[in-house]
Amino acid sequence: MINYHRRRTALRKILQRSGTSMKTADIHTALCKWFDDFSLHGKTTLRDLEALTETELVAVGEKGPDKKAKYWKSGRESFDLTLSPTEAMTLAAIFEHAQRFGFNAHTEQLGELREYAASEMTKHSARPLAWSQRITSGTRFTLLQPGKHDPAHLATIQAAILEDVSLEVTYLPRDAGGVECRYLLKPLALSYQDSNVYLSAYVEQEHWPAGYVPADQRGKYSSNGPRTLCALMLHRMLAVKTSWLDVPGPPHYDVNSLDAQKHLMTIHGEAPVPLKLRLSANLHNRLSENPLTDDQVIVPQGDQHWDLSCSLYDTQGLRLFLLSNAADIEVLAPATLRSHVHQTLLRAVTLYASNETAPKDTP
Structure with a gap:
């Protein structure tokens, strides 16, 4: 029989990985799959969730489409790790560096972890300190402001890479006179450089407006034609959605290979x-x-x-x-x-x- 410690740890991980509010029935189904045991009772799951809310490891979530169901989300203290004060300082420096170099949206996603690191430093500091004034990151070069992209596009791309699915991307290529192109592609890797986010991808198909013929030399940061690798700028993507069509992509792909890197940088x-x-x-x-x-x-x-x-x-x-x-x-x-x-x-x-x-x- 699965003891309550294992059940509750699994419930916390299910909610952490979800990142959104889940209703009790869906959490219970995920728990049964977690242990490959469908004899678990739904009332037991409900009691475990209620017990976890008392310790703030789980919180009542936002209401969803099922108005009769109870929804739950991960609590504020749901980190299965312990940082020493010096490790917390290192993590704070990483966050500061990331935010300075264009990772604002990403550091906001991990706001609770950042707050946890700050709290660990504060608890173990011999005197009160404003940590934003004690840890910094920088470069002697002038930093450009990042290109503005839709955070939902990045989330869709990240999910597609994790789930190994294809994407349809409407894109505004450079040096194409403002013409839009639609790509069917396999997303392969993300590159964060020069305050921008780039997608390394394998393009299976491209669709240009009727009558438009792309130049032989496409230039950097656009498709190089069907069945080729390319690098696309996230802030030039106008629409991103998953596709039911399967694009296999190149075998043995490595973002650090010369073939991939020559598209991401000259x-x-x-x-x-x-x-x-x-x-x-x-x-x-x-x-x-x-x-x-x-x-x-x-x-x-x-x-x-x-x-x-x-x-x-x-x-x-x-x-x-x-x-x-x-x-x-x-x-x-x-x-x-x-x-x-x-x-x-x-x-x-x-x-x-x-x-x-x-x-x-x-x-």
């Missing part, structure tokens, strides 16, 4: 490149403490310069790093990357050398 070439940089004292200090790669080697060249060698992919991120530190880094190899930095800097100098648009100095 990668030039199919393999890592041998990178060689000449550093000033400023960047020598920085890259000695925060290496570009685990295998980098730095060799002194005179009193004020150092040569750095390593191997890594030529990505958009690498190019932005080199350009943002162009006064302290000279790219020695590969030649293609050196040429890119050189040409980009020439265009920048041309812009700033023009006297036609430069503001006049005020005496």
